[in-house]
Amino acid sequence: MSNKGLIIEERARDIGDFLVGRLLPFRKKRMVGPFVFIDHMGPSKIGPNQYIDIGQHPHIGLSTLTYLFxxxxxxxxxxxxxxxxxxxxxxxxxxxxxxTHTERTPDSLRDGNTYNVHGFQIWIALPKEMEQMKPEFYHAEKEALPKWQQDNANFTLIAGEAFGRKSPVPTLSPQFMVEVKATHSFTLNLSDQVKGEIGICIVKGSIKACENIIAEGNMLVSKIDDACKVEVSADTHLLLFGGAPLPEERHIFWNFVSSDSKLIEDAKERWVAKDFPVVENDDSYIEMPQ
Incomplete structure (x- = not known):
């Protein structure tokens, strides 16, 4: 996933117990737990002459998590x-x-038909002592993720620990990511269910927090760790995320994240010099922005 300039609409506002904005980061809150960037991708359509074709681009100092609807x-x-x-x-x-990685529409969907694509692409900062670790990749099938029904909603634990459950997706610091699909209205009480800072992305529908109705496309960040309560409307789709904040500030340039700005400068020089590892049998190359 390539972040072209990190241009985020900044509409943060304070409604009492929560900050409200669009996506992450926004002006009043740069990180939630170890999460540094959240991109709501779509919903959009792909089809003839319009496919996802993101060529080779680099990353350092983070984990990228992709979850599709x-x-x-x-x-x-x-x-x-x-x-x-x-x-x-x-x-x-x-x-x-x-x-270095690429993201493309699979050949099986390049058949002349039109398809929907919708999901989230997320960056999770690594703990300082792991920023220079050897790269790794992990895939979890849908069936491997914990799922349960509770309070008029269906829950899926995507990553980390929450609601007394643990996802098989490996994490390197305390964190959580949970998908919630409400069939009917209910009160979502996260007290004692998650640990650390709490973010709520409203994918579809709406929630009520501090007497304010917050519609889809927005994100809430609780100003109180480990505990928040919101009223969820029927037919609402949420993504919960957060965890323990990392002790150091994170610097971000393009697709590089690090607690040490020198590591980012080094990565910039390496990419320009084409000194990063490459994807086999792929000659694409995305230029670094100035």
Missing amino acids: EGEIRHRDSIGSDQVITPGAVNLMTAGSGV
């Missing part, structure tokens, strides 16, 4: 991974000291 994306990277992600599955690539 609709569509498919083929991931290939410089450590040899080649994985098509389908709805409900998880792709987690840990860049560490440096990795």
Whole structure:
């Protein structure tokens, strides 16, 4: 996933117990737990002459997590991974000291028909002592993720620990990511269910917080760790995320994240010099922005 300039609409506002904004980061809150970037991709359509074709681009110092509601994306990277992600599955690539990858519409969907694509692409900062680790890739099929019904809603634990459950997706610091689909209205009480900072993305529908109705396309961040309560409307789709904040500030430039700005400068020089590892049998190259 390539972040072209990190241009995020900044509409943060304070409604009492929560900050409200669009996506992450926004002006009043740069990180939630270890999460540094959240991109709501779509919903959009792909089809003849309009496919996902993101060529080779680099990352350092983070894990990228892809979770789709609709569509498919083929991931290939410089450590040899080649994985098509389908709805409900998880792709987690840990860049560490440096990795290159591509994201493309699979050949099986380049058949002249039109398909929907919709999901989230997320960056999770690595703990300082792991920022230079060897790159890794992990894929979890939909069936491997914990799922349960509770309070008029269906829950899926995508990553980390929450609600007394643990996802098989490996994490390197305390965190959680949970999908919630409400069939009927209910009160979502996260007290004692998650640990750390709490973010709520409203994918569809709406919630009520501090007497304010917050519509889809927005994100809330609780100002109180470990505990928040919101009223969820019927037919609402949420993504919960967060965890323990990392102790150090994170610097971000393009697709590089690090607690040490020198590591980012080094990565910039390496990419320009074409000194990053490459994806096998792929000659694409995305230029670094100025």
